[in-house]
Amino acid sequence: MGSLALIIKREYKARVSNRSFIIMTFLSPLIVVGMIMLITYLTQLNQAGKQTIVVVDESGLFYKDFESTAEIDYLDLSPQGLDTAKDLVEEQNYFGLLYIPENVKKNTSGVRFYGNEAPGISTIESIEEQIETKLTNEKLLDRGVDLDLIDASETLVSITIEDFSGERTSKISNWIKAGFGGGAGYLLMMFIIIYGNMVMRSVIEEKTNRIIEVIISSVKPFKLMMGKIMGTTLAGITQFMIWLLIGGGLLTFLTLFLGLDANTPNAAMGGMATTDLDKIELILLDVLNLPLLKLACFFLIYFIGGYFLYSSIYAAIGAAVDSETDTQQFMLPIIMPLMLAIYVGFFAVIENPDGSIATIFSMIPLTSPIVMLMRIPFGVPWWQLALSVGILIATFIFTVWFGSKIYRVGILMYGKKPTYKEILKWIKY
């Protein structure tokens, strides 16, 4: 076995047998699922209490027009008058009081909502909508318009989006695409930061342990650095594969459980989604129709490329310093492009996946892994993918070379905090 293989094996083993790696791998999917469930639960909890709103309608137009919903009960206290109703609301600790003045038809500014707590936006919107509809209808009636005719001529349009290869999408699936793309991009950023840090820490560890001299009297520093980066990459791929298996298993289970066929066109189900189960089925179908395999493959490609690019810089930083606390000053050039990629992804890509900003940033090697991953679910031309991967590979060859130059000198330097200027000087040594 060559020494490179030996180093890769050791690094891989050291990473994978680490307790935090095992915990992270198996716990984080659970944490993600748990978080989603918790958020859903909390949202429901927030709405759980049934609120009573007292209505005082002096205009007499809205008699019985407010329909009680699952969240809100309307109580009509118009005969009692505003002052009595106010007292009653405070006495009974009702949620609020809606007051509609007599001349509301002419001037709607008199409508008031009294309450100790401000009602939620959706509550206000629903009340406003009910009043608006009622008043509009009243005015239409006053002018002798037949409401039934209006109802009959009302038309609803839901545009089905389809690309030229006949793949159909819907509005909801655009959100699913954005979700999956954004998720993959975000995951990649986390991977680069977490595994890049691992490489850096392991370089610092070897340096502070002083084992570095023993090892580089046996192998070239470049080999040690590459072995370290590759071993850590493999650990990252292992983790990703485990997550992929868990996710794939979950998806298959759900598909089988609901008896879905991925080939069923969306449109057949469209518009009929009335129950929750139907909605889930629709979403699942959209997920199944995503280029999941392509996304997973490119995740791996961009992970390896982006990771090599960044981790060689991480390794160089690790070599340049004596302890982890000294690394802060060098972290900015790494974090900045990653953050930029995430922001570009969330704002530019989701808005316009094929726009010029998204396209440019999916070519720049420091941001391309994240931005391109976000674009993939929306469909990216093959030539763009090839170009982006090509540029990425060319760049990481350069950064690995550059990083190894710094690494080679840095690992034998002790006792002083280097500046950027000094590090650049090392390249010439």
Next chain:
Amino acid sequence: MPHPDSYQDDTKLKFVRNECLMGLPRGSLLQTSMTDLLVADHIHKKYGKYTALNDLSIQVPKGSVFGLLGPNGAGKTTLIRIINQITMPDTGKVYLDGEALDQKHIINIGYMPEERGLYKSMKVGEQVIYLARLKGLTKAEAKERSKYWFERLGMTDWWNKKIQELSKGQAQKVQFIVTVLHQPKLLIFDEPFSGFDPINATLIKDEILKLRDDGATILFSTHRMESVEQMCDHIALMHKSNKVLDGRLSDIKRAYRTNTFEVGIQTADDSVQSLEVLKKNVLESAHDDWQLQPASFKTINEHDLKLQVKIPEGLSPNDLLGFLANKGTINHFVEVVPTANDIFIQTINAN
């Protein structure tokens, strides 16, 4: 007082003193004999503006224990790193066993750096095998040999422990095994005894000497002079990036000896009075160019005359003995040989 005949014996000495500083002519071709395992030939190394090694050459004979001495910052570690191919010299070449040093020679060199280091959270056995395999041993070889060494040094129950569970001295022993496991021709120890307690230091010293007897060549760097006295056949003394002295330790000692002797003469009745009389007698009758100084050493009598006598070059100890024999019974006569420590300090101060 210098004697006109001084250094008459020194013509046969091989060592070169202050070669470069004194600007003496230097052979352009290095005399590489087949008996030298390691030859460093006119090595220059600069870090930026700082010169770490200035035209340094050494020859390490096969089967010898070679001591690389010098104060901190003299350039010892840089030289060792060049021999280990950790850094490259700017100019100059290193030869191992007659061949220019190359990547393939790493299996022939074992190196124990001054700052010892092992993976703290890796198990001892795994670690030893990993490092041996990096040197090119197969897994089976590495396992077999480490088993031998673990038994030899009484460490068998450490195999599955992590380094962080061992004491510093125990970790040093593991480091020693890592250094020697691949049976290299050349063993390089940087301060091998620092961090060892006396018992383990002796153990390691004996192991090093045994490895030499088995055919290995030892290069070690130190500034501990007692281990130099005990172990080194050859030394090279470095100071401020230059070599200031090298050669066989015995030759160097001979060159540095000053014809000084410690003598003890018994008085007739071991009394203060007779000591005074004897002392006066000796001081008065001694030659003018002899230097006599009181000395202190232990004898069984209380009032012996104890002196340190420096006689001029050219006189033999017998001349001194002949003179002293008339004065009384000689019960102590020892040549004062300079210690490595004396030579070290003297040479460094002279530079």
